[in-house]
Amino acid sequence: MIKYTATTLALVLAAGAFAQTPTMAPDIAAPFNAVTPAADYIRREVMVPMRDGVKLYTVIVMKKGTANGPILLTRTVYNAGKTTARNPSQRITEILPISDAELVSDGYIRVYQDVRGRNQSEGDYVITRPLKGPLNRSATDHSTDAWDTIDWLVKNVPETNGRVAVTGSSYPGFTALMALIDPHPALKAAVPMSPMVDGWIGDDWFHNGAFRQTMLDYFTGQTATKNDEDPVAMGQRDYYAEFLSAGSVGGYIASYGLDALPGGKKLMEHPAYDSWWQGQALDKILGARPLTVPTMLVVGQWDQEDSYGAPAVYRALEPKDTGNKMLSLVIGPRRHSGVNYDGSSLGPLRFNGDTGLQFRRDVMKPFLDSHLKTGAPAFDAPPVFTYAVGADQWQRHERFPAGETVNLYLDDRFSLSLAAPAAKAAHDDYVSDPAHPVPFVPVPVDVRNRAVWSSWLVSDQRHASVRPDVVTYVSQPLKAPLQIHGQPQANLFASTSGTDSDWVVKLIDVFPEENSARPELAGLQLGIGMEIFRGRYVKGFDTPSALTPGKAERYRFLLPGVNHVIPAGHRLMVQVQSSWFPLYDRNPQTFVPNIFTAQPGDYQKAAQGVWRDTLRPSHIAIPIVGGAAAARAALAN
Template sequence: MIKQFVSTLALILAVSGHAQPAALTPTMQPDIGAKYDAVTPDADYVRREIMIPMRDGVKLFTVVVMKKGTSGGPILLTRTPYSAARATSRNVSLQISEILPVADKKLVEDGYIRVYQDVRGIHKSEGDYVMTRPLRGPLNGTATDHSTDAYDTIDWLVKNVPETNGRVAITGSSYPGFTSLMALIDPHPALKAAVPMSPMVDGWVGDDWFHNGAFRQGFLDYFVGQTGSKSADTDVAMGRRDYYAEFLAAGSAGGFAKKYGFDTLPAVKKVMEHPAYDSWWQGQALDRLLGSRPLTVPTMLVVGQWDQEDSYGAPAVYRALEPKDTNNKMLSLVIGPWRHSGVNYDGSGLGVLRFEGDTGRQFRDDVMKPFLDSHLKTGAPAFDAPPVLTYAVGADKWQRHDRFPAGERVNLYLDDRFSLSLNAPAAKAAHDDYVSDPAHPVPFVPVPVNLNDRAMWGAWLVSDQRHASTRPDVVTYVSPPLKAPLQIHGQPEANLFASTSGTDSDWVVKLIDVFPEENSSQPDLAGLQLGIGMEIFRGRYVKSFEKPEPLTPGKAERYRFLLPGVNHVIPAGHRLMVQVQSSWFPLYDRNPQKYVPNIFHAAPGDFQKATQGVWRDTARPSHIAIPVVGGAAAARAALPN
C-alpha cells in the first residue's frame, strides 16, 4: 500500500511539472571548490581578472573594471605593489562607484575603463619581486623592467579589450607614481597621457628612504611589509608601539634591523650596503633617467605641499623635463595642500587646517579629468593645461603660473637676538651655540611616537612645532609680526653656516609660519607654529654626496639644500620663524656625531655629545633664500626695517 502511494505521488509531481528532488550533496564533498563570483547579474559593472603575458613569458595579474555598456572607452592604468584585487574590491557591492577608490568614481561613470595591475613578483603576479626594480642596464641585467612591463601591458590591453578606443593613460601615487614615470621611458604609442602623483623618484636625495643622506628608519617596517612575503602582509612583532623608545634602545638603525631580523631581507641589506649616493642610487634616479630622454607623452606631475613621504620627486622631475617643454604644452606641475597621496581623498583640510572646499576633488574634477579627456576621449574639448597649478595656502585659492617657482629669491637672514632680518649681518664673528646629545634626540612629534598611527603620520608636517622650539638643543629665530601678506612660491633654500665640535652632524632647518597668540574663531590655531618647509642634511656629505668625509671640529661649513615646494601666503600679523636642530627622531636615524664609515653599524660608544654653532656674521651669513612673489619690494613691505 505504501509503495503504491509513493508511486502515485511521483506520478502526480511529474504531471504537475515538479521534478523529483535532486540527489543530496555528499557530506564529504569539499566545501572549497569553484571560486564564488560576488559580481551578480544585477551589478552595474563588468570586472575581469586576467593574467597578461610579458615578453619573457611572466604573467601579471590584472583587473579590468568598467560600467556595463561601455564602448569606445579610454583606459586608465595603474601598476601597483599594493594589490590590484584589493584596489578593485574596496567594498562588496554591485555598484562600480563602491568597489573602486573614490578618485575613480567620476571617471568610470563617464566611460573610462579602469585597470589595476600587480607589478611583477608580488601578490597574484608571477615572476620575481625586486622593490622599485631598476631600469634594464647596469643595475638590471634582465630584459624586463617597469618600462617594458608597462609597454607589454598596454599593448595587450589595446588589442584584447574590445570596449576600448585604443587610448591609454597611466596614473598612480607613491610607488604607482614611480611605475607611472617608468612607463614614460620608451613609452607605448597608445600611451597618450600620464598623471604621476607623489612619485618615488630618488630614494636617497629626497624621497622615501633617505633625505640628503639621513636615513628614514621608520621605513624599515615598509621593507618588511613589502618583502617579508609574496602577499606583502608581514607585520613587525614589536609589542609596544613607542618607536622613539624602541629605536633609542636599539642604538643604530642597523641595530634595530638586526634585533627584529630585518637585516636578513635583501631589500634592507641593499640599502644598508649603500649609505652614500653611489652609482647604485644614481643609476635609479628617475629625474636623471627621464631628463636624458625626449618628452613625448603629456605629463601632469602632482604632489602635496605637506607630502611626508615623497616631497622631492615631482619637483625634481619637473626641473629635469621643463627645458624640454618648449611650447609649455607637454608638462604640468600641480602642488596641492595635501599629505602624501592626499590628492585622491577628501582635501577639505589637513590636521587643524581647513581649506575652501574639497581641494582634492576640485583638482580631480576640474583639472585632471579634463586633461585626460582631451588626450583620450574622442571629440572631447581641448584643455589648456596649466604649466604650474598650486593652491595658495593662506589665501585659500588655486593659482595658475607659467613657471615654478613664481617667486623671486629674497634672503632672510638669521640675525642677532634670535631674530630674522632682510639685511645681511654686520658682525665680524657671531654664532649661536647649543649642545646636541644623541642620548636625548629631538622628536619629530611629541613622544610617545607610533609610526603606525595613520592620523599622526599623515598630518605630522602640519603639526605644531612648539614642542621643539622650547628645547635647549633647538635654536630658534623669529621675525617681527608681518606688516603685509608675504607669499612664498617655490622651494626655499637653506643656506646654513654651521660648525660642530664632533666629526659628523645632522642639520635640520625648518621654515615656520607662526600664528597670532589669539584666535577666538578657531582656538586650535592660536599660536600655532606651522611648518612651511622642513628638511634635513647629513653633514658628512657637505662636499660630496658620493664620497663622505669627516667634518673638521670647530670649522663652519656651508650647507645648501632645498626645502619642499610650496605656495604659502603668510598673512599680516603672523611671524616667520626658523628653527635649527641636529636630530629629528625617530623619523631619521641618529647621527653619532663621531664620524664612522657606515652609520648603520655605529656602536653605542660612537654616540657622543657635540656643541653646535650656527653662524651669522659677514663671512658666514646663515639665511633662507625664500622665493617671494613680488620679490624684494614685497618682502620689504612685509618686513620693514
C-alpha cells in the first residue's frame, strides 16, 4: 500500500486541478528541438533573402558566448542541414565536420548554406550556374548569391566582427571561387579546396575531351530530385561489364532514361570545348579580374575528381600577385577533399602524421586568423606549400613549379633516357580493341565503393603494365633521389590506323621488388601523374577533326601537379595506352561527329604506334628540383 504524507497528498490533489493531456492527443506535435541548455553551442536555421526574392536555407553555428567572431561561410549542394547536425550531440565539435573543430573552438562562426534549388533552398538549380551574361540571362548567379548572403550575415548576426571568409571543397570550392568574382567588402579571405574550375579541360565531367562516364551517378543525384544522392538504378553490378554491355555511353544513358535529365542533355549537346564551356571556365574568368581577396588554393596530389582546377587558377592569378602575398597554392598527399579528413594515409601509403590536420591547424587557421580575427598576429602565408611524398615532409617554395624542366625520352628496348633518340624512324606498336578496353582498376569495378574510388590513383598499375595493349618504358634503378615538383607534361608522338583515338600517359614510381619492412609495397607501381587526351582535339579543343590514318601527331598535355621524391633504388616508368575504362567512355577509333551518339559498328580495332625517333621524340617534360644535374645523378647509365 502506498502511504502519502499530508504534504504529498496536498500536492497530488493540487495537481489534479490542472487539465491532463488527453490520451488521444497526437504524440508527434510541433518540431522537437533536441538542443538542451547543456549544449555548448547555438544553432540557428534561417532563410536568407537574395536580390530576386529567392530565399536560401542557411545554418549558423557558434559556441555559446561567442562575441566579435569571424564568419566562415560554405555554400554547398551537399545538404547544409545534415552537414551541421552530423551527430545528435550537445558538443559543437561533434555536430560539425571534423575540419571545423579548431576553428569553432576558437570563436569562429560557422555558416553552411544550400545553394539555390538544392535541398531546403528555394529557386531553380542549375549545375555550375554560369555568371550573369550570355549563358545566364537572369539577375543572379553564385557570385551575386554569395554577395547577398555575406551582406545579410554581417548585418544580422550580432555575434560577428563583420569579417567573412569563404571555403569549401569540390562543388563548395567552386562556389568559394565564384564569391571572388565580385567580392563583398566584408570578404577578407578565401580557401577554395579541390574546386571545380573547368569541367571540360580537366575537372569532373571531361578530361581533355574524354568523358568521365562514372560521373553519370553524380548527375542523377544532383538533378533527379532536390535532395541527396539518387544513383543510377543499375544494382550492385560491375561497372566495367555494365558500360561495356551498353554498347556506348549514349546507349547506357538511353537504357536508364538519363537523357531525360537536362544536366546530362547539356553535356551530350556540347561534346567539344565550345563557347558554352569556355564561358564557364573559372580560371579564365578570374584571370580577367583583379586579385583583391587573399586566397589559398588547395588540392590533393591524388585528387581523383578535380585535380585540374586549383593549379589552373594559380597559373591564372599568380602574375597578379606582384608582392607574392595574396595567393598561395597548397598540394597535399591526399584524395579529393581529403584535406578535411584524417591525412595519415592513402591506400597503401603512410605519411608522417595527420597531414590534413597539420595543414588545417598550422597553415589554414593562422592564415584565416591573420585576415579575420581582431588583433591576430600576421601570418607569412607560403606562396607554395606542398608535401614532398617520399621525403615525408612539408616544404615551402616561392613558385610552382619549383623544378626545372628536364626531358625524359622514350627509348629503345622499352627504356627511358635523358638523351634524345638518334633513330631515323622508330616506333612501338600495339592493338587497341574497344571490345577489350584497359580497366582503370582491376575488374570487377565498383566506383560506389568509397575505398575503391577514393584511392584508385594510388592503386598498383601492374594490372595494366602486363597487358599487350599497354606499352611500357622503364628506367634503371635510380642512383640518387629524384624530386619532381610541378606538373609533368606529356609530349607524345603517336599514330593510329583509325580516324580517332584516345591516348593515356602515366608517369609511375616503381618500388623495389623486395621490401621486408612493408611487404605490401614490394614492386608497387605507383602513379605519380596520369592523364588522358582525346585525339580528335589535337588541332584544337573547339575544332574536333578526324585523324589521318598512319600519321604521327604530337599530343601535348599536362599531368596533375605533384611534389614527389623518388628514392634511390626505385625506377621511373611510363605507360601509354588507348583506353581507361569505365572511368572514361570508349573511343570508337572511328571518327563520328559526336561520340555520345556512336553506334556499335563504329567501334573498331586500331593499330597504334608510339614514335621515338629524331623527328618524333616522344618524351615527358618533368620539372625536377636541381634540374639536369640532379637528373643525371639519378638516371645516368
